[in-house]
Amino acid sequence: MSDINMTLQQAYDLTFSCLRKNGCNEENAAAAASRLTQAEGDMCQAHGLFRLPWYVAGVKSGRVNGSSNPSVKKLAPAVVRVDGDNGFAPLAQKIAHDPLVDCARENGIAVLAITNMFHIAAMWPEVEALAEDGLCGIAVTASYPYVAPAGGIKALFGTNPMGFAWPRRDGAPLVFDQASSAIARGEIQIAARDGQPVPVTAGIGPDGQPTTDPNIVLQGAQLGFGGYKGASLAMMVELLAGPLIGEFLSFEAEADDAGQGGPPKGGELIIAIDLARFGNPEDIITHGEVLFQEVLKQDGVRLPGDRRFKARELTKRDGINIPKSLHDEITSLLDES
Amino acid sequence: MSDINMTLQQAYDLTFSCLRKNGCNEENAAAAASRLTQAEGDMCQAHGLFRLPWYVAGVKSGRVNGSSNPSVKKLAPAVVRVDGDNGFAPLAQKIAHDPLVDCARENGIAVLAITNMFHIAAMWPEVEALAEDGLCGIAVTASYPYVAPAGGIKALFGTNPMGFAWPRRDGAPLVFDQASSAIARGEIQIAARDGQPVPVTAGIGPDGQPTTDPNIVLQGAQLGFGGYKGASLAMMVELLAGPLIGEFLSFEAEADDAGQGGPPKGGELIIAIDLARFGNPEDIITHGEVLFQEVLKQDGVRLPGDRRFKARELTKRDGINIPKSLHDEITSLLDES
Numbered sequence: 001m002s003d004i005n006m007t008l009q010q011a012y013d014l015t016f017s018c019l020r021k022n023g024c025n026e027e028n029a030a031a032a033a034s035r036l037t038q039a040e041g042d043m044c045q046a047h048g049l050f051r052l053p054w055y056v057a058g059v060k061s062g063r064v065n066g067s068s069n070p071s072v073k074k075l076a077p078a079v080v081r082v083d084g085d086n087g088f089a090p091l092a093q094k095i096a097h098d099p100l101v102d103c104a105r106e107n108g109i110a111v112l113a114i115t116n117m118f119h120i121a122a123m124w125p126e127v128e129a130l131a132e133d134g135l136c137g138i139a140v141t142a143s144y145p146y147v148a149p150a151g152g153i154k155a156l157f158g159t160n161p162m163g164f165a166w167p168r169r170d171g172a173p174l175v176f177d178q179a180s181s182a183i184a185r186g187e188i189q190i191a192a193r194d195g196q197p198v199p200v201t202a203g204i205g206p207d208g209q210p211t212t213d214p215n216i217v218l219q220g221a222q223l224g225f226g227g228y229k230g231a232s233l234a235m236m237v238e239l240l241a242g243p244l245i246g247e248f249l250s251f252e253a254e255a256d257d258a259g260q261g262g263p264p265k266g267g268e269l270i271i272a273i274d275l276a277r278f279g280n281p282e283d284i285i286t287h288g289e290v291l292f293q294e295v296l297k298q299d300g301v302r303l304p305g306d307r308r309f310k311a312r313e314l315t316k317r318d319g320i321n322i323p324k325s326l327h328d329e330i331t332s333l334l335d336e337s
Numbered sequence: 338m339s340d341i342n343m344t345l346q347q348a349y350d351l352t353f354s355c356l357r358k359n360g361c362n363e364e365n366a367a368a369a370a371s372r373l374t375q376a377e378g379d380m381c382q383a384h385g386l387f388r389l390p391w392y393v394a395g396v397k398s399g400r401v402n403g404s405s406n407p408s409v410k411k412l413a414p415a416v417v418r419v420d421g422d423n424g425f426a427p428l429a430q431k432i433a434h435d436p437l438v439d440c441a442r443e444n445g446i447a448v449l450a451i452t453n454m455f456h457i458a459a460m461w462p463e464v465e466a467l468a469e470d471g472l473c474g475i476a477v478t479a480s481y482p483y484v485a486p487a488g489g490i491k492a493l494f495g496t497n498p499m500g501f502a503w504p505r506r507d508g509a510p511l512v513f514d515q516a517s518s519a520i521a522r523g524e525i526q527i528a529a530r531d532g533q534p535v536p537v538t539a540g541i542g543p544d545g546q547p548t549t550d551p552n553i554v555l556q557g558a559q560l561g562f563g564g565y566k567g568a569s570l571a572m573m574v575e576l577l578a579g580p581l582i583g584e585f586l587s588f589e590a591e592a593d594d595a596g597q598g599g600p601p602k603g604g605e606l607i608i609a610i611d612l613a614r615f616g617n618p619e620d621i622i623t624h625g626e627v628l629f630q631e632v633l634k635q636d637g638v639r640l641p642g643d644r645r646f647k648a649r650e651l652t653k654r655d656g657i658n659i660p661k662s663l664h665d666e667i668t669s670l671l672d673e674s
Contacts, residue, residue, distance in 0.1 A: 156632065
């Protein structure tokens with residue numbers, strides 16, 4: 001299968017045009033296209049243009065509001081809520097950033113609840129943006145029921161990722177963004193598409209038996225990373241990104257979709273902590289660097305996020321590659337509309 | 338090896354006396370004895386009386402202040418710091434509870450930084466106490482360098498547990514408290530003591546090779562749960578419970594101990610979230626119950642913490658059992674002093 005090479009600008013333009021021609025207004029299309037392109041730029045294809053047909057399906061089905069107008073409300077001195085107005089996450093996240101930062105700086109810690117939105121993107125962009133403003137960020141979101149509870153065989157929890165970012169003295173922040181499941185949903189879907197096996201820890205079939213066949217895992221259930229501990233984290237994320245903020249649990253989000261095949265509707269919770277309210281932020285950041293130096297002393301050890309930051313440099317220079325089949329699909333979405 | 342059976346009250350009295358006779362004042366001895374007995378009551382022996390000789394060693398070495406007088410300070414509207422005055426964690430945690438709850442109720446979310454204390458206990462007691470007050474609690478703490486970074490072979494991170502609690506409509510809260518390492522340090526130490534193997538995922542030898550021999554893992558490094566993802570969590574915990582609150586990283590705590598063999602000095606960070614500032618708390622709790630009901634529909638699946646809550650009922654009735662060797666050791670500590 002051949003790949004199509006394009007610059008990041010071309011990828012953005014293609015994505016933006018596709019969303020514009022499929023029911024998104026300029027503001028929503030720009031925010032979403034920016035996020036999808038950012039993921040491609042970091043070579044995280046599972047969160048990149050691969051997701052675009054799903055976005056389009058969401059708008060076409062009438063479930064996603066392509067002209068969403070997210071609104072901000074303070075629920076308590078350190079609690080900000082952004083109502084996503086049933087749009088895609090990126091615009092709500094963009095609008096929420098400054099109020100969250102202000103609230104964290106004022107109180108030392110603040111929490112953002114984003115509700116009524118369709119979230120299928122990675123979360124490192126929002127926590128990385130917080131760390132670039134000198135804050136420590138922690139983000140969680142639920143999705144669709146993909147992961148079995150510890151000891152169970154039926155998918156109930158989302159892959160429920162947690163994103164974390166910490167400001168560094170020089171260069172990009174320390175960032176990770178990892179699913180509570182052993183591997184991300186998108187990775188299993190891509191393995192299925194490409195006819196590749198998945199690790200045996202990734203999931204089980206409908207009968208509860210281990211398998212390396214991604215298609216059988218997609219019919220069965222994914223497993224938490226490290227077994228029951230990952231499943232516990234997945235449950236924590238369900239509670240924080242669901243009931244706490246008045247949003248769907250993963251299995252409720254699936255029921256809400258009712259088989260239309262769009263992205264999951266739900267919420268996201270982000271905690272922002274202002275280093276400067278704990279002490280001299282320079283001292284705190286310098287102390288963090290002591291840890292990173294110790295990590296990097298060991299042979300062959302990288303910091304989380306390093307591969308993405310290197311990829312970012314590479315794609316700026318060489319552009320990105322997407323499978324021709326995906327390019328054809330996107331092009332047909334442009335023609336259809 | 339025969340066991341000694343005793344009631345919880347007897348276990349408390351023995352622990353309290355041992356601490357009182359080894360340099361703790363009444364308030365400090367009572368708080369620590371209460372925590373160690375609570376762990377025995379929940380049948381988590383690795384956090385129980387097994388730790389008492391380590392506590393005593395800490396006071397005897399002069400490092401731990403057995404007469405600590407923890408103080409509370411507000412660093413920002415939603416940030417509370419408690420200086421543990423170089424005592425054991427339980428007294429500082431006890432003193433910190435009410436100010437944290439008040440701060441979370443006022444602001445919707447609050448963070449507690451406990452510093453200058455010696456922490457070797459489990460964290461479920463403090464998060465469970467928050468959930469019993471209607472709050473969601475998340476706690477993290479670092480320890481000594483036991484866990485290798487992802488891809489490395491040298492121990493650098495602590496086992497760095499995360500505790501989580503969520504209030505339930507009836508009965509005990511939903512609580513988990515799990516190390517970032519594949520298994521807890523105490524479990525490896527107990528396996529070594531009892532001549533039992535550990536799972537191959539638990540750790541590596543000094544040469545980086547996998548092993549099931551707990552003694553070799555103790556010389557080498559533990560591994561994060563689920564591989565690199567657990568190691569990422571361990572790194573996050575180092576940053577939150579170390580640099581952010583002006584406390585030691587795990588490797589710095591070890592250096593500070595300088596081979597005296599006492600418990601690690603360091604900090605703990607606890608985030609408390611008041612459900613009532615996000616919406617009607619009854620609705621939020623009811624929604625959480627929907628998730629728990631779905632979990633419990635699956636055959637053989639338990640909620641995290643269930644085993645402990647069942648153990649709690651059992652030990653109330655039948656008392657606890659500790660190895661005779663441990664009982665002898667504690668008794669000798671009573672005699673020596």
